[in-house]
Amino acid sequence: MGRRSDNADAEARATLSDVAARAGVSPSTASIAFSGQGPVSDSTKARVRAAAEELDYTGPDPLARSLRTGRSGIVGALIPQRIGTSFRDPVIIQTLDGLAEELGQGGSGLLLLSERTRDTDRVSIEAAPVDALVLLGCGVSSTTAISVLRRRGVPVITIEGDPEAGVANIDVDNRGGTRLLAGKLRDLGHRDVALVTLPLAIADDLAPLTAAALDAATVRPAVTRTHGARDVFPDAQGIVASGSTIADGRAAGRVLLDVPPSDRPTAIIAQSDLLAAGVVFAAQDLGLSVPRDLSVVGFDGIRIDELPMPLTTVAQPAQEKGTAAGRAVVDLLDGGRPESRCFPVVFEPGATIALPAAR
Amino acid sequence: MGRRSDNADAEARATLSDVAARAGVSPSTASIAFSGQGPVSDSTKARVRAAAEELDYTGPDPLARSLRTGRSGIVGALIPQRIGTSFRDPVIIQTLDGLAEELGQGGSGLLLLSERTRDTDRVSIEAAPVDALVLLGCGVSSTTAISVLRRRGVPVITIEGDPEAGVANIDVDNRGGTRLLAGKLRDLGHRDVALVTLPLAIADDLAPLTAAALDAATVRPAVTRTHGARDVFPDAQGIVASGSTIADGRAAGRVLLDVPPSDRPTAIIAQSDLLAAGVVFAAQDLGLSVPRDLSVVGFDGIRIDELPMPLTTVAQPAQEKGTAAGRAVVDLLDGGRPESRCFPVVFEPGATIALPAAR
DNA sequence: CTGTTAGCGCTTTCAC
DNA sequence: GTGAAAGCGCTAACAG
Numbered sequence: 001m002g003r004r005s006d007n008a009d010a011e012a013r014a015t016l017s018d019v020a021a022r023a024g025v026s027p028s029t030a031s032i033a034f035s036g037q038g039p040v041s042d043s044t045k046a047r048v049r050a051a052a053e054e055l056d057y058t059g060p061d062p063l064a065r066s067l068r069t070g071r072s073g074i075v076g077a078l079i080p081q082r083i084g085t086s087f088r089d090p091v092i093i094q095t096l097d098g099l100a101e102e103l104g105q106g107g108s109g110l111l112l113l114s115e116r117t118r119d120t121d122r123v124s125i126e127a128a129p130v131d132a133l134v135l136l137g138c139g140v141s142s143t144t145a146i147s148v149l150r151r152r153g154v155p156v157i158t159i160e161g162d163p164e165a166g167v168a169n170i171d172v173d174n175r176g177g178t179r180l181l182a183g184k185l186r187d188l189g190h191r192d193v194a195l196v197t198l199p200l201a202i203a204d205d206l207a208p209l210t211a212a213a214l215d216a217a218t219v220r221p222a223v224t225r226t227h228g229a230r231d232v233f234p235d236a237q238g239i240v241a242s243g244s245t246i247a248d249g250r251a252a253g254r255v256l257l258d259v260p261p262s263d264r265p266t267a268i269i270a271q272s273d274l275l276a277a278g279v280v281f282a283a284q285d286l287g288l289s290v291p292r293d294l295s296v297v298g299f300d301g302i303r304i305d306e307l308p309m310p311l312t313t314v315a316q317p318a319q320e321k322g323t324a325a326g327r328a329v330v331d332l333l334d335g336g337r338p339e340s341r342c343f344p345v346v347f348e349p350g351a352t353i354a355l356p357a358a359r
Numbered sequence: 360m361g362r363r364s365d366n367a368d369a370e371a372r373a374t375l376s377d378v379a380a381r382a383g384v385s386p387s388t389a390s391i392a393f394s395g396q397g398p399v400s401d402s403t404k405a406r407v408r409a410a411a412e413e414l415d416y417t418g419p420d421p422l423a424r425s426l427r428t429g430r431s432g433i434v435g436a437l438i439p440q441r442i443g444t445s446f447r448d449p450v451i452i453q454t455l456d457g458l459a460e461e462l463g464q465g466g467s468g469l470l471l472l473s474e475r476t477r478d479t480d481r482v483s484i485e486a487a488p489v490d491a492l493v494l495l496g497c498g499v500s501s502t503t504a505i506s507v508l509r510r511r512g513v514p515v516i517t518i519e520g521d522p523e524a525g526v527a528n529i530d531v532d533n534r535g536g537t538r539l540l541a542g543k544l545r546d547l548g549h550r551d552v553a554l555v556t557l558p559l560a561i562a563d564d565l566a567p568l569t570a571a572a573l574d575a576a577t578v579r580p581a582v583t584r585t586h587g588a589r590d591v592f593p594d595a596q597g598i599v600a601s602g603s604t605i606a607d608g609r610a611a612g613r614v615l616l617d618v619p620p621s622d623r624p625t626a627i628i629a630q631s632d633l634l635a636a637g638v639v640f641a642a643q644d645l646g647l648s649v650p651r652d653l654s655v656v657g658f659d660g661i662r663i664d665e666l667p668m669p670l671t672t673v674a675q676p677a678q679e680k681g682t683a684a685g686r687a688v689v690d691l692l693d694g695g696r697p698e699s700r701c702f703p704v705v706f707e708p709g710a711t712i713a714l715p716a717a718r
Numbered sequence: 719c720t721g722t723t724a725g726c727g728c729t730t731t732c733a734c
Numbered sequence: 735g736t737g738a739a740a741g742c743g744c745t746a747a748c749a750g
Contacts, residue, residue: 013512015742015743015744016743016744016745017743017744025720025721026720026721026722027721027743027744027745028720028721028722028723028744028745028746029719029720029721031744031745031746032719032720032745035745037745037746038719038746039719039720040719040720041719041720044719044720056510058485058507058510058511059485059486060486060743060744060745061426061742061743061744062431062481062486062487062488063422063425063426063429063431063488063742063743063744064426064726064742064743064744064745065743065744065745066422066425066426066488066744067420067422067423067425067426067726067727067728067742067743067744068725068726068743068744068745068746069726069744069745069746070422070726071481072421072422072488073480073481073482073486073488074433074470074482074488082456082459082460083452083455083456083459083460084452084453084455084456084457084460084678085456087446087452087455087456088452093442093443093446093447094443096442096443096446097441097442097443097446098443100441100442100471100473101441101442101443104473104475104476104480107479107480107481107482108480108481108482109470109471109472109476109480109481109482109487110470110471111433111468111469111470111471112459112468112469112470112471113468114459114463116463117463117468120466121432121463121466121467121468122421122430122432122466122467122468123432123433123466123467123468126417126418127418127419127421127432128421128468129421129422129425129431129432129433129488148417151415151417152372152417153372246664305605305665306664306665319443374726374727374728375727375728375729376727376728384736384737385736385737385738386727386728386729386737386738387728387729387730387731387736387737387738387739388735388736388737390728390729390730391729391735391736394729396729396730397730397735398735398736399735399736400735400736403735403736419727419728419729420726420727420728422726422727422728423726423727423728423729423742424727424728424729425728425742426726426727426728426742426743426744427727427728427729427730427741427742428728428729428730428742429742
């Protein structure tokens with residue numbers, strides 16, 4: 001029973017067969033007239049269009065079309081947390097923008113999936129009607145997600161995901177970028193350097209950075225950036241932030257800085273620009289001047305207007321990441337085998353690092 | 360031929376019939392075992408599950424299920440412009456967040472549609488496989504969109520749309536809110552008041568606010584807020600901004616303020632907080648002090664950290680708007696007839712208005 | 719260029 | 735509690 005919402009109005013909607021009948025042609029011909037996928041005489045096409053017009057037929061039912069062709073025209077993007085949270089991060093927005101734009105070129109739409117959906121939902125990763133899925137800097141132990149999708153036969157692309165998974169991965173040079181920043185600090189003479197990391201797992205709390213937590217981490221970039229920092233400062237300790245907002249950075253910064261001066265680091269490596277901005281504010285809260293009393297570096301290269309000085313950071317091509325992921329998806333759907341790639345980052349000198357203050 | 364991507368791997372995926380056969384039951388029984396929509400003995404259910412496991416069957420194909428049930432489980436959101444642009448507006452993000460969250464409760468997913476899709480796209484409003492669509496503060500002459508969707512039988516909800524369209528509309532008190540702010544300015548003694556409006560149509564350019572432009576406007580809130588301002592200052596002139604960012608406001612503000620002092624308004628009513636912030640910056644650029652030399656009011660109630668003082672504005676419940684729209688959609692899909700509603704706004708005193716400077 | 723035939727994979731009466 | 739039958743609306747071979 002029951003197609004559509006059996007709302008008051010609607011006597012059954014016309015189907016392609018109805019249109020074909022009215023135009024005096026077979027359904028297959030009518031189908032071709034609509035899709036252009038085959039030869040039809042102009043006169044026939046016109047007749048079909050006219051019949052459609054009369055019957056108020058707007059085109060093939062996408063649901064039926066999807067079943068028949070095996071394609072829905074929809075690509076899913078799995079984002080961490082809820083929209084309001086994820087979308088506070090400019091990097092995610094830019095990446096999605098690039099992704100959506102590129103998918104649009106291929107005629108596909110973007111379905112937003114949050115990690116938080118219950119699997120009873122009609123549109124969870126185990127049941128969403130998607131032709132492919134992009135895992136976006138996710139804290140799903142992405143191997144789990146990937147295996148579910150593989151079983152479903154849904155192709156996957158990851159952005160900053162686990163490279164081992166045998167899936168094309170669009171990456172940025174998180175390790176090298178952080179190492180570069182750490183190197184600048186070392187060259188200036190910093191030795192007491194602390195980290196403010198991104199959450200290591202979905203829904204992490206503010207906490208010290210422990211080896212155990214790092215081992216259990218599911219958020220790739222957080223781990224990789226930590227490695228990059230430790231390439232230069234092997235013993236660097238730090239704080240795991242509870243998110244990637246200015247407020248989260250401020251809270252983490254306070255923990256690191258609101259201590260006796262002798263225990264205070266001379267520099268802080270924050271794993272995102274928003275976190276770094278928060279650290280700068282935390283320093284200001286405590287009467288410390290940046291960069292005189294404290295050097296701070298970030299990651300991402302987003303502009304943060306509220307900061308009194310430009311941040312020393314590395315810029316990543318967020319939108320291009322999305323575009324590349326989109327292109328990889330389109331390629332995949334065309335039967336190609338897109339390759340992983342890793343974007344370089346670009347150093348932005350800014351004005352938040354300096355020589356360590358004499359003690 | 361060809362189901363799915365005929366990629367190297369995959370020998371044909373198992374179907375529900377395969378599972379049923381293996382479990383020694385009929386397809387209908389297997390279906391019930393999966394969906395829970397009917398009576399099955401526990402033992403049968405277990406057998407079906409086991410067979411599924413063995414065949415690597417993860418559940419019913421969503422495409423087939425959709426065709427059969429007439430529901431895709433997907434709700435579309437039509438946003439103006441591209442993601443990167445729309446999502447710079449915190450109000451849109453919050454609204455989408457509320458919407459997605461509420462839809463998630465109903466088990467539906469959110470498909471992002473941009474007005475900019477070409478109608479040849481597989482997933483345009485003409486052909487997206489959605490159970491319903493939410494028009495989000497759109498500049499589509501929404502009547503057009505609505506009529507397409509009505510013909511398709513896709514139910515629609517609008518957010519700040521045209522109320523006449525015979526569609527449930529989730530609105531906020533744009534007119535009353537702006538009138539309230541204008542009233543404050545009048546009470547302080549302002550008489551030379553200028554407007555910085557939101558774009559009146561998709562992709563508007565910075566331009567003077569003319570009667571013709573206002574008549575041709577497709578973006579509802581821009582029109583309504585203009586009316587609200589003119590309820591108090593009937594002759595107020597102004598500038599149509601080219602977007603709703605701080606930069607757009609700054610540009611518009613410059614046009615209004617970079618004139619001989621005698622031509623300068625003593626107050627500016629901007630139609631969004633971002634525009635208002637831009638106006639404040641434009642004033643500063645010209646050496647004017649806010650609110651001493653110029654009073655500025657906004658609209659929305661978002662926090663703008665980079666501003667040196669809190670903005671005088673009215674706050675709208677952006678997330679609740681989304682939630683309400685989501686609830687309306689769910690209601691609609693349940694066969695209900697959700698009603699339009701209009702949220703009130705709340706005055707936020709801020710510190711950007713004062714008595715007009717003596718001339 | 720057009721029509722015939724078949725079936726995508728599933729859910730849902732309805733009878734047992 | 736289970737099975738048989740029907741068909742959602744469409745497109746893709748293939749034959750004419």
